Amino acid sequence: MLTTAIFYVLSFVCILAALMTVTLSNPVSCALSLILCLACLAGLYAQLAAGYVAVLQILIYAGAIMVLFLFVVMLLNLSDEEAAEGRYDVIRGLKGLICFAFLVDLYVLVEVSLGGRIYGCPAPGLGSLEAIGELLFTRYMVSFEVISLLLTAAVVGVVLITRKGPASALAAGRGGSS
Amino acid sequence: MQEINGVSYLTKQIWTDATWLRFLSLNELGFFLMLIAGVLVLTFVLAYGTFVVWAERKVAGHVQDRLGPMRVGWHGWLQTLADGIKLMMKEDIYPTLADKPLFVLAPPIVFLSAFVGYAVVPFSQNAQMADLDIGVLYIMATASLGVIGLIMAGWASNSKWPLYGAMRSAALTVAYGIPLGLSIIPVLMVAGSLSMQDLVQSQNGGILHWNFFRCWPFMPLAFIIFFISNLAETNRVPFDIAEAESELVGGYHTEYSGVSFSVFFLAEYAAMYLACAVTTTLFLGGYLPPDLSGIPLILSLALLGIFLFWRFKTFHDRSQVSEAIFCAILVAAITLLWGVWPYFFWFLAKTGVLLYLMLHLRWTLPRLRIDQMMYMCWKVLTPVAFINILGTGLWWMWITGIPKNWWPY
Numbered sequence: 001m002l003t004t005a006i007f008y009v010l011s012f013v014c015i016l017a018a019l020m021t022v023t024l025s026n027p028v029s030c031a032l033s034l035i036l037c038l039a040c041l042a043g044l045y046a047q048l049a050a051g052y053v054a055v056l057q058i059l060i061y062a063g064a065i066m067v068l069f070l071f072v073v074m075l076l077n078l079s080d081e082e083a084a085e086g087r088y089d090v091i092r093g094l095k096g097l098i099c100f101a102f103l104v105d106l107y108v109l110v111e112v113s114l115g116g117r118i119y120g121c122p123a124p125g126l127g128s129l130e131a132i133g134e135l136l137f138t139r140y141m142v143s144f145e146v147i148s149l150l151l152t153a154a155v156v157g158v159v160l161i162t163r164k165g166p167a168s169a170l171a172a173g174r175g176g177s178s
Numbered sequence: 179m180q181e182i183n184g185v186s187y188l189t190k191q192i193w194t195d196a197t198w199l200r201f202l203s204l205n206e207l208g209f210f211l212m213l214i215a216g217v218l219v220l221t222f223v224l225a226y227g228t229f230v231v232w233a234e235r236k237v238a239g240h241v242q243d244r245l246g247p248m249r250v251g252w253h254g255w256l257q258t259l260a261d262g263i264k265l266m267m268k269e270d271i272y273p274t275l276a277d278k279p280l281f282v283l284a285p286p287i288v289f290l291s292a293f294v295g296y297a298v299v300p301f302s303q304n305a306q307m308a309d310l311d312i313g314v315l316y317i318m319a320t321a322s323l324g325v326i327g328l329i330m331a332g333w334a335s336n337s338k339w340p341l342y343g344a345m346r347s348a349a350l351t352v353a354y355g356i357p358l359g360l361s362i363i364p365v366l367m368v369a370g371s372l373s374m375q376d377l378v379q380s381q382n383g384g385i386l387h388w389n390f391f392r393c394w395p396f397m398p399l400a401f402i403i404f405f406i407s408n409l410a411e412t413n414r415v416p417f418d419i420a421e422a423e424s425e426l427v428g429g430y431h432t433e434y435s436g437v438s439f440s441v442f443f444l445a446e447y448a449a450m451y452l453a454c455a456v457t458t459t460l461f462l463g464g465y466l467p468p469d470l471s472g473i474p475l476i477l478s479l480a481l482l483g484i485f486l487f488w489r490f491k492t493f494h495d496r497s498q499v500s501e502a503i504f505c506a507i508l509v510a511a512i513t514l515l516w517g518v519w520p521y522f523f524w525f526l527a528k529t530g531v532l533l534y535l536m537l538h539l540r541w542t543l544p545r546l547r548i549d550q551m552m553y554m555c556w557k558v559l560t561p562v563a564f565i566n567i568l569g570t571g572l573w574w575m576w577i578t579g580i581p582k583n584w585w586p587y
Contacts, residue, residue, distance in 0.1 A: 002209055028333050032280070035326060055315045063322030064352060070329050071348035074341065129312055129372060 007047055014040035027073045031066060038062045050127020215307050219296045227447040231258045234537050241541040252504045262440065270436040273335060280334035285434070285441035288327035292449035295320045299455045300374045302465050302521035313374035314362060317456055321411060324449065325351045328420065328430045331442075335433040343429030346548060347420035350410060353555035354417075358407035360563035361400045364570035365389050365460045378464030388463040396569040401461045403563050405532075408453035410555070413446060415540040419548050454532040455525075462528050465521035482512065 017037035024030050038061045045054035136144050232247065232255055239246025247254030272278060298313040300306045310316050325347055332344020366372060368389065369380035381388050389397050410417040421429030431442045458464055486509075512523075546554070 026277075029277075029280070032326070032330065039323075051310060051312050052315070055312050055319045059315065059319035059322060062326070063319060064355065067322075067325055067329065067348050067351050070326070070333075071345060074329075074333060074345055074348070 003047065007044070010040045010043045010047070014044070028070065031069050031073060034069075035062050035066045038066070045127065048127060052129045052132055053127040212307065219307070220293070223293065223296065223448050223451070224444070226451055227444050228258045228262070230447050230451070230533060230537075231261075231443070233534075234540070237534070237537045238541045241538070255504055265440040266437055268436040270438060271433075273337065273433050275336045276433065277334040277336065280330045281433075282438070284327050284331035284334060285438045285445070286327075287330065288324050289441050289445040289448065291320055291322075291324035291327060292445050292452055295452045296448075296455075298374050299452065300378055300459060300464055301525055302519060303375075305519075305522060306375065309373055309375045312372045314366070314372050314377070314456070314460070317452065318359065318362075321449065321452065322351065322355065324411075324445070327445075331434070332430040335430070337433055339426045339428070339432045340430050343420045343422075343426050343432070346426075347413070347430065349548070350417070350420065350551065350555075353552055354407045354410035354559075357403050357555060357559035357563045358411065360560065360567065361403035361407065362460060363563075363567050364393070364396060364400045367567075367570055367574055368392070374459055374464075377459055378466060381463040382466060385463070385468040388461065388466075390461045393570055393573050396566050396573060397461070399562065399566050400570070401457070403559050403566070404460065405457060405535075406559065407555075408457065409536065409539070410551070412449045412453050412536075414450065414536055416543040416546050417551060419545060419551060422545055424545075450533065450536060451529065454529040454536070457532055458525065458528045462532075464528075465525040467520060467524045478512075482509070 014037055017033045017040060020033035021030050021037060024033060038057060042054040042057040042062070045051075045057060235257065236246040236253070238244075247257035250256040250260045272281060295317040297307045298310050298316055300309075328347045329344045332340040332342075332347075335341070365377065369377045371377065371380070385391065390401055391397075406417075413420055418429075419425075421431065423429075426432070431439060434442060
């Protein structure tokens with residue numbers, strides 16, 4: 001009973017936070033609502049006995065990526081979105097249409113592809129550390145290594161893009177900005 | 179498990195460890211017990227925080243050739259209590275232009291992120307709320323949420339200095355988080371588990387089996403990286419650039435006053451103790467005794483005797499009652515802990531040493547600039563941590579041999 005109650009509380013807060021993310025006008029409040037949403041999702045993962053996934057959800061999304069989001073938002077010092085004027089123009093209508101299309105897509109996915117079956121709790125231990133580690137290093141080893149190569153390439157690319165001037169300037173000092 | 183000393187043998191039948199603290203299933207009874215355990219841990223954190231604040235001020239005083247607090251109680255040991263009461267009676271001021279909900283929510287979130295980590299801290303063999311199979315990751319995840327509270331505080335204050343402090347801590351999170359995560363991997367490789375109990379048990383067998391004393395020089399290097407990153411995570415000098423008072427007034431807590439201000443400080447001390455507890459578990463054998471067959475017991479009892487003799491010889495009547503209470507609490511605590519809960523005693527002793535190291539560093543080192551901090555985290559600690567992982571792996575392969583099924587196909 002308690003588990004069910006916790007599930008409903010987590011789901012309710014999760015949906016509420018997701019709605020707040022798209023409806024609030026202040027960008028920092030939006031980002032913080034998204035963090036709340038992600039934390040509730042982590043709680044739902046933990047209820048599915050997938051503790052590793054839950055912890056990674058908090059560690060990576062809520063703890064690292066959202067902090068970067070907040071950093072960028074504060075750095076750009078975005079003000080509140082202007083409300084009211086131009087509320088019902090074509091672009092906004094298109095945005096709403098795309099969102100609706102995604103909703104329909106989700107419904108079709110669940111109803112048609114899965115045949116309307118509601119899947120219950122997955123096999124115990126599916127989201128555990130051992131299971132994920134074994135899958136990563138046996139079944140999905142090649143894709144795992146390819147992704148790590150891709151990420152390394154991305155890191156090198158970022159370093160190349162962000163550095164200013166020729167290589168000699170980089171070697172001369174530790175930055176030289178300030 | 180081996181016996182520690184005679185006293186523990188006598189009392190072991192009566193009450194070994196707080197066995198009733200351990201429960202894993204979350205039914206109604208488990209939920210109720212977990213509430214009780216949470217209150218117990220909260221009491222521990224509050225009591226410890228009060229003590230550490232006093233200790234910090236004494237250390238600061240003696241480092242700077244002062245006496246520190248001396249008025250309230252014997253050598254000022256009740257000073258924190260007096261300050262706490264003072265802070266509670268002060269007015270909570272909210273800036274007019276502050277984002278009030280976020281402003282009010284920020285201190286509790288910072289404290290919560292430090293506090294929930296205590297759920298997996300192994301105070302002793304049985305005194306642990308939940309032995310998760312991902313214990314270390316859990317603590318790192320919850321501790322990383324504290325930054326969000328700091329950012330909320332900095333943003334909601336709607337003022338320059340808090341915003342700068344919040345941006346600095348956001349930039350730092352990413353910088354120290356990577357060496358922090360990488361430096362625990364050698365320990366995890368050796369232990370083969372992420373559970374806190376398994377990590378402690380993998381160091382069983384005396385002081386030379388502790389991770390810090392194994393695999394030189396890789397493990398001590400990992401210890402140093404982990405300790406430095408933890409200093410940065412808990413916003414301690416020399417890495418407290420998010421609240422640098424000589425540059426940013428008070429950083430993210432500039433606009434806070436009264437109780438909300440004290441909650442920030444409580445959170446800092448809770449996070450400090452948590453960091454020391456994790457460091458102890460990972461590198462210093464956790465709650466395991468050093469196993470030097472009775473020598474520490476005799477030495478410590480002798481030291482305690484000398485201390486008491488010296489105190490009572492120079493007894494002066496101004497603070498007699500307070501001093502007597504202090505000594506009585508000290509003796510009772512040490513006797514109780516050593517006799518009844520020896521593991522808990524060793525855990526407290528080891529974390530105490532690390533905590534003292536943190537306090538002493540704060541009052542001896544100057545603060546780093548943010549670019550020096552970034553340079554150190556990204557260009558020194560991260561590569562060294564990577565090399566460390568490689569070295570430990572090779573060492574471990576040399577000890578245990580190459581596993582037969584190293585190729586999965």
